[in-house]
Amino acid sequence: MAKPTRLSGFPELLPSGRVIEQYLLDVARQVFELHGFLSLETRAVEPIENLQGGEIAKEIYVLRRMHAADGEADPGLGLHFDLTVPFARYVLENSAQLEFPLRRYQIQKVWRGERPQDGRFREFTQADIDVVGSGALAFHHEIEMAVVMSTLLAKLPIPPAIIQVNNRKLAEGFYLGVGATDTQGVLRAIDKLDKIGADRVRVLLEAEAGLTREAAAKCIQLASIKTPDATFVDQVRALGVQNDLLDEGLNELAAVVAGANAERPGSVVADLRIARGLDYYTGTVYETQLVGFESVGSISSGGRYDNLASDGKQSYPGVGISLGVSRLVSVLIGRDLVSVSRAVPSAVLVAVSDEASRPASELVARQLRNRGISCEVAPSADKFGKQIRFADRRGIPFVWFPGAVQRESPEGDTVKDIRTGDQVPADATKWAPPIDDLTPRVFSTIVTTAVSEESS
RNA sequence: GUGCUCGUAGUUCAAUGGUAGAGCGCAGCCUUGUGGUGGCUGAUGUUGCGGGUUCGAAUCCCGUCGGGCACCCCA
Numbered sequence: 001m002a003k004p005t006r007l008s009g010f011p012e013l014l015p016s017g018r019v020i021e022q023y024l025l026d027v028a029r030q031v032f033e034l035h036g037f038l039s040l041e042t043r044a045v046e047p048i049e050n051l052q053g054g055e056i057a058k059e060i061y062v063l064r065r066m067h068a069a070d071g072e073a074d075p076g077l078g079l080h081f082d083l084t085v086p087f088a089r090y091v092l093e094n095s096a097q098l099e100f101p102l103r104r105y106q107i108q109k110v111w112r113g114e115r116p117q118d119g120r121f122r123e124f125t126q127a128d129i130d131v132v133g134s135g136a137l138a139f140h141h142e143i144e145m146a147v148v149m150s151t152l153l154a155k156l157p158i159p160p161a162i163i164q165v166n167n168r169k170l171a172e173g174f175y176l177g178v179g180a181t182d183t184q185g186v187l188r189a190i191d192k193l194d195k196i197g198a199d200r201v202r203v204l205l206e207a208e209a210g211l212t213r214e215a216a217a218k219c220i221q222l223a224s225i226k227t228p229d230a231t232f233v234d235q236v237r238a239l240g241v242q243n244d245l246l247d248e249g250l251n252e253l254a255a256v257v258a259g260a261n262a263e264r265p266g267s268v269v270a271d272l273r274i275a276r277g278l279d280y281y282t283g284t285v286y287e288t289q290l291v292g293f294e295s296v297g298s299i300s301s302g303g304r305y306d307n308l309a310s311d312g313k314q315s316y317p318g319v320g321i322s323l324g325v326s327r328l329v330s331v332l333i334g335r336d337l338v339s340v341s342r343a344v345p346s347a348v349l350v351a352v353s354d355e356a357s358r359p360a361s362e363l364v365a366r367q368l369r370n371r372g373i374s375c376e377v378a379p380s381a382d383k384f385g386k387q388i389r390f391a392d393r394r395g396i397p398f399v400w401f402p403g404a405v406q407r408e409s410p411e412g413d414t415v416k417d418i419r420t421g422d423q424v425p426a427d428a429t430k431w432a433p434p435i436d437d438l439t440p441r442v443f444s445t446i447v448t449t450a451v452s453e454e455s456s
Numbered sequence: 457g458u459g460c461u462c463g464u465a466g467u468u469c470a471a472u473g474g475u476a477g478a479g480c481g482c483a484g485c486c487u488u489g490u491g492g493u494g495g496c497u498g499a500u501g502u503u504g505c506g507g508g509u510u511c512g513a514a515u516c517c518c519g520u521c522g523g524g525c526a527c528c529c530c531a
Contacts, residue, residue, distance in 0.1 A: 006522055059457090059529070082531085114529055115457075126531060195526095276530090288531095298531065324531025353489085381489095388491040401490080418491070 009115075009122030011330070015343035021125075021329045023442040024156060025107060028127045028323060031152040032105035035144075037129050040104045042086040048078040050089055059113035061122075079111040083128040084302075084320055088309035091132055091316050100134035100316075101141070107325070118334070119296040119327040128302075130320030132309070137317040139252065142284040142304055143259035145321040149288070149300055150260065150267035157338050157444035158328065160291040161299065164226075164271035165256050168281050168303070170249025171272070174222055174236070177243035178215035184279065185209040190223045191275035198224075223273035229261065230254040232270045249283075256284055282306040286321050290331065299328045341441040342395025347433045348375035348415070349391040350400040355381050360402045364413065367428035368400075373438065375400070388418055397437045400426070 006012075013021060029039075051060050063077040080086045083106045091098065107127045116122060129148060131141045146163050153161040171190075175183045189204040198220050205216035218239050225235045233250050253270055260268040276285040283304030290299055302321030309316040332338045348368060350361045361377050368375045376396075378387045384401070391399050397419060403412020415431060416423035432438075 008522060110531085112530075113457085115527090116523090117526090118524065120530070124531065296531095301531065322531065327531050351490090383488090384490045385487085386491080387489095390491090392491060399490085416490075421490090421492090423490080 009120075011121055011123075011326070013329070013333075016340045017329065017333050019340045019343055019440045020332060020338055020442055021325065023440075024325055024329065025125075025127070027155050028107065028152055028325070029105070031148065031155060032127075032129055035103075035129075035148050035151075037103045037105040040087070040090070040106050041108060042080070042083070042090050042106070044079055044109070045077045046080050046086055046089065048076050051078050051081050051085060061111045061113055081112055082110055083108060083126055083322065084130065084305070084318075085308070087128070087130060087320075088132075088305075088316070088318070091318075092309050092311050095134070095311070095314070095316070100132065101137060102132045103129070104132075105129045119330050121326055121330075124324065124326035127323040127325050128320055129322075130318050132316050132318035134316055135314055137319065139255070140259070141319050142252070143256050143263075145284075145302060145319055146256060146260040146268050146286060147263050149286070149321050149323065150264045152323065153288070153300070154264070154267075156328075157442055158290065158332060159293060159337065159446065161288050162266075162291060163260070163268045163286055163288045163300070164274050165253065165260075165268055166270070166272055166274035166276075166285050167249040167253040167256075168283055168285060169245050170236075170253055171222075171275070173243040173246030173249055174239075174241050175219060177241035177246055178211065178218050180209060180211055180215065180219075182209050186211070186219060187275050190219060190273060193220070193223055193273050225272045226269060228257075228266070228269045230258050230270070232257075232272065236272070252283060276301065276303060280305045280308045284319065290328075293331055293335070296327065296331050299324050299331070337444060337446055338442055339445050340395075341437075341443075342397070343440070344376075344394045344396065345374040345440065346376045346394070346396045347373055347437050347439070348398040348400050349387065349394075349396045350375055350377045351384060351387045351402070352378045352381040353402065357402065361400075364400055364402055364428040368431075371429075371432065373432060388416075392418055395440075398433055400428070 033039075045063055048060060048062065060078040060081055063075070063079065065072075065075075087104065087106060091102065105128060107125065109123055109125050111123050113122060114120060129145065131137065131144070146165065150161075150163055171187060172183045175186045180186050186205060186209045189201050189209055192204070193201050202216045202220060205211045205219060206213060209216075211219065218241065221239055222236065225232050227235070233254050236246075236250060257268055257270045271287075274285055274287050276287070281303035283306070285303035286301050287298040288300035290296065300321060300323045302319070304317070304319040306317040307315065308318065348365075350365045350368075352358050352361045358377070358381070365375050365377050378390060382390075388399050391397075397417060399416045399418055401414045401416065401423075403414070413426050413428060414423050415426040
């Protein structure tokens with residue numbers, strides 16, 4: 001290898017960062033499995049035409065064989081862009097062997113060719129959950145997705161997160177109701193409200209989406225509605241737009257907000273400016289902001305899709321939501337919102353008196369490991385002061401001193417808590433560290449109020 | 457991919473175009489087998505990298521890589 005160099009958009013974590021990431025992944029897996037989601041993994045590559053969802057050109061990394069011959073056909077493969085589209089393909093391919101509705105979680109890397117920015121990478125990890133039905137999928141799963149993600153977020157040592165929910169039927173019905181023909185165009189313009197402001201969006205709506213002045217104004221008014229409960233319905237009705245699809249969307253969104261907040265109060269708000277870039281969503285759409293860190297964008301999003309997977313005879317509607325693990329980790333690390341008790345798994349460093357007695361130290365380590373206590377043996381028989389410092393640097397809380405080397409007698413062994421200085425006699429077949437010291441701990445450095453636990 | 461901006465010791469930051477520095481951290485000793493506080497001593501580096509202008513470049517110019525921002529898009 002030549003000189004190692006960082007690669008833009010392909011971040012690598014230091015050991016302590018990886019501890020944080022792994023902790024999030026562990027909690028995610030635990031919460032997902034508690035809710036009955038099974039685990040799946042799909043291949044990293046897909047035929048490019050599968051990845052494109054709609055016709056919009058995505059930032060897809062294309063795969064090419066280095067030694068491809070001149071005339072060799074292009075395999076047309078690309079790295080997957082998200083986990084939902086590959087999952088839909090997987091469902092179609094294996095539908096005969098799967099049970100529906102299928103609840104699955106999937107935690108994998110995905111790749112996008114976009115220019116990297118704060119919290120935005122070219123390679124990052126997503127933790128997805130989806131429920132997919134065969135032919136039909138009950139609406140209540142659209143509530144469930146918000147509840148599961150909210151439950152997960154509440155268990156993590158992170159600032160409060162709020163899931164913002166909208167509904168494609170509501171938006172599309174409203175746009176049709178005011179006379180729009182290019183509802184996608186309207187959606188795209190509305191999506192820019194935060195960035196370019198109402199005035200410029202109004203211009204866009206009139207010029208590009210072909211709306212009348214009044215229609216554009218109403219679309220902007222719609223997008224400004226945001227309520228923590230179902231009262232948004234009255235506000236939308238007050239705009240006086242009539243459309244069946246709109247009514248359907250209003251009912252669904254009201255049900256999601258009411259249903260999710262009934263289970264997890266304050267977890268969800270109706271925010272009618274949420275648009276979502278992906279065009280395959282057909283119902284509820286989700287985005288999630290970290291309170292106080294809105295500028296990094298959504299840390300979790302998803303939605304309902306009715307037409308993503310279909311083999312012509314049977315369709316497989318689904319709903320899913322995805323946690324942006326890499327983005328969340330980068331925010332937590334970049335702003336010092338969490339810290340870790342140590343970056344290594346070892347709870348104990350077994351000191352070595354001299355090289356001749358190293359086997360005695362190894363025996364102690366083996367006895368601790370047999371009882372599930374992570375430990376390592378000092379790499380060299382330095383002065384004990386140095387060995388203690390070795391542990392201190394790594395955050396290893398305990399140093400074990402084997403007693404005088406006198407065969408098969410653990411007597412004389414002592415273990416020292418180097419944080420307090422307490423040193424006590426100990427038996428490697430019986431001693432155990434406090435439960436909190438058994439594995440590295442990840443804790444929030446800002447939230448002083450306890451992370452709200454279950455409300456159910 | 458386009459545009460803007462930043463890049464100095466492990467780290468946080470200094471240095472009018474004129475000898476590259478400070479705090480923290482690190483190493484050694486005070487401390488002959490138990491760290492942290494304290495004292496003394498010491499090393500930090502091809503100023504991201506490559507070119508160019510200049511008697512002379514950390515400083516100005518070009519390119520490139522990396523960080524950030526905006527566009528685009530989105531976890």
